[in-house]
Amino acid sequence: MARHRRRHKNHEESGSQGSSEEEKLKGRGRAGGAVSIVNAISTGFGAALGINLQTEAELETTDKPQIKLSINGEDADPSLAKAVIKVFSQALGVEVKGAEIRTYSNIPVAVGLKSSSSAAVAIANAFLDALGKKMAADELLRNVAEASILSGTSITGALDDAAACMLGGIVATDNHGRKILKHILVEEKLYAVIYVPPGKTYTASFRKELLTPIRNIAAAAFTLTLEGKHWEAMTINGLAHSAALGLPIEPAMNALRAGAYAAGLSGTGPAVAAIVAEERVDEVADAFSAYEGEIVKASVNRGRMVDICPC
Template structure:
C-alpha cells in the first residue's frame, strides 16, 4: 500500500499566536511525500537532505491516520519526503510536510480527504508533536489551498479565502540562522494582540501589504529584533514586506515586472524567489 502526496509553502500576513486568528498566502515552494504502509509496527522516516531533523511530526501524522482507519490492518510505514522549503524559517515547512504526509497516507489507504480535513488533522498532529503553538491551521490552509486565507485557529475554521493580487512575485530573505517554535516568546506576542488584530482587519479590508509589515513589526518586537530586511525591501521598491510566521525569513512582495530592478537594489544574497500560488481561489 503506497501513496503519494504534495503540499506547498506559504508566507504569513498575520501571525495567529497573538489572538488566535491568522492569515497567509500560498507560494509555489513544495514538499512531496511517499508513504508505504506496512503490517509491522514500525515507522521509518527519511527526510531528504535533512537526516538529523526531528521525525516526530512525520511519525505522528501516519499514526493519527492509522488510528482513524483501524480496519486497514496496517500498523507501520516507511515515509520519505523531499522539499525545497527551508526549515525553521517561517515558510511553513512543517505544515507542508504534514499536509503532504497526511495526503500520502490517505492515498495509500485509498480514502479521500477534503483539504480542510487534512488541515484539521494536521493541527491536531502539530500540537501533539510540539512543533506548533496554535495548531497552524492558517498555515495548513494556505499551503494546501493556496490564495489568501483567514482562519480561526482555535476553532479550526476557514473564515475567508480570496485570490492574492495578480502581478506580484514573492522574494524571501533568509538570514543565516533559524528560530525554533519552542524558543519563540509567545507571551510577548500575545501582549500585542490589539495591534495584530488591527493588522488583521487591514488585511481583511484589502490592505494586505500594510498588514504584512504591521504584523511583522510586532513579531520582530516580540523577538527583540528590528525589521531590517522589511525596511530595506520597502526602501528598494517592494510593495509589501514582513517577517513571516515566527521568522526569521522575511516575505517580500514585488511587482513582477520590477523584479530584476528590485533584486539589483536589494541584493541577491540570502534570497530565494517564488511564485505566488492562488490555487483555485475565487
C-alpha cells in the first residue's frame, strides 16, 4: 500500500515569529471477513474461516487530541479505533496526537460476522501504512487482540477472528496465550451462505456464563479442527451454541439438508453460516429464505501462506 504524506504550513511567513511546519500522514488498510468454526468464549481456544466480505479503512493524523471514526459515512463509536491507535503507538514507540478514520464495509454489524475484528485489522493496517511501518503478521494480530480487549469489543481478544480476517483460510488459535496454533489453506472453491435474522448481539452485554454448560463440547469441536475435521467442528459448535443461547437450530439443519458441508451459529449470533460448494449455493440460500431476515453470500477466502511463529 502506498503511503501518502501531506504538509501543512503556518500561514505566517518566516520572519520575527519564525515558521512552523506540521506533517499530516495518510494511510489505507483493508481486511476481509470471517465466520466461526469454534467459538472461543468458553474455553479460550477458537477457530474461524476467512470469507470475502471486506472492510477498508482510511486514516489521517490530525493536530487535534481526539480520534474520530465514521463507518460507511456515518459517525460511530471510536472506542475500538482509539484502542488500536493506542496499542500500536505504544508498540511502535510513536506518539500521534489525533486521527480521523473512515471505514467502509459490507459486513453486517453485531450479528457474529466479525465486523469488529475486520475493522481492527483494517485500521491497524491503515495506521502502519500512514507511518510507513511494517509489522510481522503474528505481532500485528497480537496487538489487535490486545486492542479488542482494551476497547471491550471482545471477551477473549478474538485472535482467531482477526487472523482469519487478515490471513484467510482456516485459523485455529489459543486466544488467551495469543498463539496461532494452525493455519490451513482451503483448497476447494467454496462459498459461505449466511442467514442474518433480525436482531443484534453486543459483546459488552453478553453473558458468557450462558456457554459454561457446553464448554466441553466446544473443546471437543476445537480438537476436531486441529485434526482437520473443521466442517464437523463448525456444525457441532454452531448447533451447541444455538442450543445454549436459546436460538433456533432449524436454519442450520435445513442448510445441511440442502447440501451444506457445515452450518451453524457464527460467534454468538444471531447469524447462521453455511459452507457450501458452488453448485449448492442456490439450494442453501433457498433453504434460508423460509426465514425472516437477510441472506448474504460470499466466496471463501482460501488464504495465503505467511510465516507465523507458534510461540
